[in-house]
Amino acid sequence: MSSESPPTVGDVFAKCDNERTQLATAAKQMRLFPYFVEMGSEAGPEVICEGRPVITLGSNNYLGLSADERVKRAAREAVDRFGTGCTGSRLLNGTLTVHVELEEAIREWLDxxxxxxxxxxxxxxxxxxSALVGRExxxxxxxxxxxxxxxxxxxxxxxxxxxxxNSAATLRRRLAAWSEDATGGxxxxxxxVFSMEGDLCPITEIAAACSEHGARLLVDExxxxxVLGPEGRGLAAAEGVHPDLLMGTFSKSFASCGxxxxxxxAVIDYLKISCRPFLFTAAGVPAAMAAAREALRVSLDEPWRRETAMARAASLRSGLVELGYDVGPAGSTIISINIDGEWAAGRLWRALLDDGIYVNLAVPPAVPAGRATLRASTIATHTEEHIERALALFEAHRSTSG
Ligand SMILES: Cc1ncc(COP(=O)(O)O)c(C=O)c1O
Known part of the structure; x- marks a missing residue:
């Protein structure tokens, strides 16, 4: 059906023009729309944005490996050896040696x-x-x-x-109520680590609540x-907690996608034949798999990367506190800066970008109503000078934050 002949009864397109989309249009007109900002160069401590270099305090490239020559070379070699795509799903035609090698490397790393x-x-x-939580x-x-x-x-x-x-006490109450007459698991x-606020889960207490009530625990790392824990194995490893299941992504520290x-x-074997978002989609492309494999290798060889990313986060956070910003908890490479009101946050975000720093901006529903959060994150290849320059700009724009 063409747009010239809209349906006479209801229109599924009607919802596309709503209060939020109108707000987004207004923000775009005022240059205050903080999403889909185009980057014109590879991810690093600085990036070309709006035609000039800006300091990136708004990435997940924590180990600074996205532009690493060794990681790029591994991706190129995988293209030469396996081609650009996998031609289909892992199940039928997409499982390559690179997938299997990567799985083995991760398995060994995480024991x-x-x-x-x-x-x-x-x-x-x-x-x-979707595959594991059944009817009961x-x-x-x-x-x-x-x-x-x-x-x-x-x-x-x-x-x-x-x-x-982050309330293990509430979880405990919910689990206790459930176990009274549960028939399933x-x-x-x-x-x-919560992606916007950068706060840490009280993993030891959560794990204790799970074992008291016989619940399985999945930790998203x-x-x-x-970044965190021995050999960068995550928060659970740092706290000596052994969750039943642990997931991670290649799109952050591991400079890739997947x-x-x-x-x-037994769980992995079950998922391999029952998990639809694994079975019915194309396998990760060879370049992405090989890049992740090499990024993992480099991260283990170069512990300075996680140490530096965390040290830069500590300096940035303490500098922001000194400047009087309302800053979230320490403990990760993510620093959240609370601002009263979406528009004030948008104005500060724009002022910082105009002067040369890119940060992320989260507004409701990503954060509680009435608030907005600037999210700054540090990476291993930020120098002390990058952090000092960023803090000088945060100082210059202190009054913009309301
Ligand atoms: C906490 C958390 N879990 C899972 C994901 C999904 O990872 P991916 O980017 O690999 O799809 C993200 C990515 O934003 C995340 O922040």
């Missing part, structure tokens, strides 16, 4: 029984929840869980309960893999 590589991290969470089962999610977990929970055959953000899923899950062999 896990088995590993499965997916095309994205989103597909790991969405697929795992229940999944318990932190209210601030990543969209991939919330979306996966929506399509499970079982039931879903949220618990108060329970799965608790948490992010180890998307923002901690490569995701993985580690856990018991």
């Amino acid at each position: 896990a029984e088995a590993c499965l590589v997916f095309t994205t991290g989103y597909a790991v969470n969405f697929g795992l929840l 089962d229940r999944v318990f999610l932190d209210s601030g869980a990543h969209a991939s977990l919330l979306d996966g929970a929506q399509v499970t055959a079982g039931s879903v309960r949220l618990f108060r953000h 329970s799965l608790v899923a948490v992010d180890s 998307a923002h901690s893999m490569g 995701g993985f899950l580690v856990g018991p062999q």
Whole structure:
């Protein structure tokens, strides 16, 4: 049907013109729209944006490996050896030696029984929840869980309960109520580092609540893999916690695209034949798999990368606190800066970009109503001078933040 002959009764397109899309249009007209900002060069401590170099405090390239020559070479060699695509799904025609080698490297690194590589991290969470939580089962999610977990929970055959953000006490109460007359099993899923606020999950208490009530635990280590814990094995490893399942992504520290899950062999074997977002989509392309494999190798050889990324985050955070900004908790490479009101945050975001720093901006529903959060993140290849320059600009624009 062409747009010239709209339906006479209702129109599914009607919702596309709503208060939020109108707000986005107004923000674009005022140069305050902070999304889909075009980057004109490879990801690094600085990037070409709006025609000039800006300091990037708005990436997930925590180890600074996205532009690393060794990682790029590995990707090029994979293209030469395996071609550009996989021609289909892992199940039928897309499993290449690079996938299997990558799975083995991750399995060994995390000392896990088995590993499965997916095309994205989103597909790991969405697929795992949809395949694992059956009619009689229940999944318990932190209210601030990543969209991939919330979306996966929506399509499970079982039931879903949220618990108060980072509250092991609330989780414990929910699990106790459930176990009174449950007939199925329970799965608790948490992010180890929350992507917008950068706060850490109280993983030891969450794991204790799970074992008290016989619940399985999945930890999403998307923002901690490569950065936290011994050998960058994540927050659970840092705290000596052994979750049943652990997922990570290649789109952050590992300078690529894709995701993985580690856990018991039986679960991985089950997912390989039952998890639709794994089965019915194309396999990760050879260049992406090889880049992730090399990034993991480099990260293990060069521990200075995670140490520097964390040290830069500590300097940036303490500098912002000194300037009087309302800054979120320490402990990761992500620093959230709370601003009252979306428009004030948008004006500060624009002023910083005009003067040469790119940060992310999160507005409701990504953060609670009435608030907005500037999200700054540091990477291994930021120098002390980058952080000093950034802080000087935050100081210059202190009054813009309201
Ligand atoms: C906490 C968390 N989990 C999962 C994902 C999904 O990862 P991917 O980018 O590989 O799809 C993200 C990415 O934004 C994330 O922040």
